[in-house]
Amino acid sequence: xxxxxxxxxxxxxxxxxxxxxxxxxxxxxxxxxxxxxxxxxxxxxxxxxxxxxxxxxxxxxxxxxxxxxxxxxxxxxxxxxxxxxxxxxxxxxxxxxxxxxxxxxxxxxxxxxxxxxxxxxxxxxxxxxxxxxxxxxxxxxxxxxxxxxxxxxxxxxxxxxxxxxxxxxxxxxxxxxxxxxxxxxxxxxxxxxxxxxxxxxxxxxxxxxxxxxxxxxxxxxxxxxxxxxxxxxxxxxxxxxxxxxxxxxxxxxxxxxxxxxxxxxxxxxxxxxxxxxxxxxxxxxxxxxxxxxxxxxxxxxxxxxxxxxxxxxxxxxxxxxxxxxxxxxxxxxxxxxxxxxxxxxxxxxxxxxxxxxxxxxxxxxxxxxxxxxxxxxxxxxxxxxxxxxxxxxxxxxxxxxxxxxxxxxxxxxxxxxxxxxxxxxxxxxxxxx
Numbered sequence: 001x002x003x004x005x006x007x008x009x010x011x012x013x014x015x016x017x018x019x020x021x022x023x024x025x026x027x028x029x030x031x032x033x034x035x036x037x038x039x040x041x042x043x044x045x046x047x048x049x050x051x052x053x054x055x056x057x058x059x060x061x062x063x064x065x066x067x068x069x070x071x072x073x074x075x076x077x078x079x080x081x082x083x084x085x086x087x088x089x090x091x092x093x094x095x096x097x098x099x100x101x102x103x104x105x106x107x108x109x110x111x112x113x114x115x116x117x118x119x120x121x122x123x124x125x126x127x128x129x130x131x132x133x134x135x136x137x138x139x140x141x142x143x144x145x146x147x148x149x150x151x152x153x154x155x156x157x158x159x160x161x162x163x164x165x166x167x168x169x170x171x172x173x174x175x176x177x178x179x180x181x182x183x184x185x186x187x188x189x190x191x192x193x194x195x196x197x198x199x200x201x202x203x204x205x206x207x208x209x210x211x212x213x214x215x216x217x218x219x220x221x222x223x224x225x226x227x228x229x230x231x232x233x234x235x236x237x238x239x240x241x242x243x244x245x246x247x248x249x250x251x252x253x254x255x256x257x258x259x260x261x262x263x264x265x266x267x268x269x270x271x272x273x274x275x276x277x278x279x280x281x282x283x284x285x286x287x288x289x290x291x292x293x294x295x296x297x298x299x300x301x302x303x304x305x306x307x308x309x310x311x312x313x314x315x316x317x318x319x320x321x322x323x324x325x326x327x328x329x330x331x332x333x334x335x336x337x338x339x340x341x342x343x344x345x346x347x348x349x350x351x352x353x354x355x356x357x358x359x360x361x362x363x364x365x366x367x368x369x370x371x372x373x374x375x376x377x378x379x380x381x382x383x384x385x386x387x388x389x390x391x392x393x394x395x396x397x398x399x400x401x402x403x404x405x406x407x408x409x410x411x412x413x414x415x416x417x418x419x420x421x422x423x424x425x426x427x428x429x430x431x432x433x
Contacts, residue, residue, distance in 0.1 A: 019074075023080045026073045027084065030056070031306060033059065033313075037052070037054050038051035038052050038055075038309070045407060046407055047168065047172055047403075047406070047407050048172065049169065052313060053399070053403060056313030056314060059072065061322075082314055085314040087261075087307065088309075089264075089274060089311045090263075090264035091260065091278065092304070093163065093276075093278035094260040094299075097278065097279040097283045111350075112190055116191040119161060119187065119343060119367050120194045123155060123158035123343065124156070124159050126155070127156070127157075127158050127159075128151045130154055131150055131155070132147075132151070134150075134391070138328075140388065141386050144381075144385070144386040144387055146206075149386050153386050156202055156381075157335075157339070157378060159198065160374040161343070162370050162374070165370070166185065166188050166366050169369065169410075170184065180355070183350075184363055184367070187363075193272050195377070196271060196273050197220075199376075206384055216271045220271075238255075239255065239288075252291070256285070259284075260277075260278050264278050320389075320393060321393060321397065324394070332394050332398075335395075336398055336401060340368055340402065340405075347363045347367055350363050358414075358416040361412075361416075362410060369402065370402045370403065374395055377395075378392045378396075
């Protein structure tokens, strides 16, 4: 026993009660460490989510090394923890959807759609020259030996904006339903669908499965139409009557939980990721303030404190930042510049929509939040052998850097907006004179 602790080695064939014990241990470590690091990040002016992401990196091979990391989290336990992470993602995005006020952006849907398309298209186009410089065996896997699928996946990594992270930051700042926050979330909601469609297209190119992609696209359109034309009216007739003493009944909560999981499953099968389904079902809940507040109150702490850190920490198990060295550093810098610059270029048209330059910069900073959703695209490419582990590690660093820079940039642009408002205000002393 003492020898195994002093010289930890990965376990083999963990099953039964031992597997349950390791899963519980991993969840305990993630939640506790995420809470500690999240609190530390808030003390130094960073959003809590950055600490939650770092918790996964700390528990992964980057700091612990391969053997100790797999000693604490055996290979058999990781898919189970991953299932917890998926449920956490669905639950959080349902919470973001149920707290989201569609009226905030109802008049700005065209602007949100335009920004969403640009925020995917501009980085995706930048992905081609970046991929041309990366197209070697160090970064491109066997299935990425053809340039097109490799370039499409590099573009997908550059195009990602993390819906959960943006929503998390805006909720922490109390700006989820502000005009700018509402436009940002609406833009990112549309982007999430477009981005995963783009990843699906890239996978289809790699596998030469174009017919399957077109079928999923048709099914997705039908899914959205049925949701708003059939499911939403049905929920509006049934759910408000399931209130007792100002709180939703067990029946209403059961429908909420079943619905969010069902929508997460359907969205996942349609290739747009479970998070889109969770958010969509939250939006479909009837706009009864008491009903929405009651459901949100019942699930808030479980989602935000217990489950969400599992999602943010999970991908850290699969990353090893020690792969970044002198040979990969120039490519890392290139990818970072393209990832950050592409979002700022895509946000420029927001100025045409009536935003000030400070608000346009704020929008660009929000669009640069990549969370670990960028790893979803990366993992798809890695599992399909289109990219290598070195490319995946670069994607991890891009996720960390862009998340660390988001809040400082938001604070800078907020100060400029406030200074601009003060400068444009009339001089009251002169008026009195």
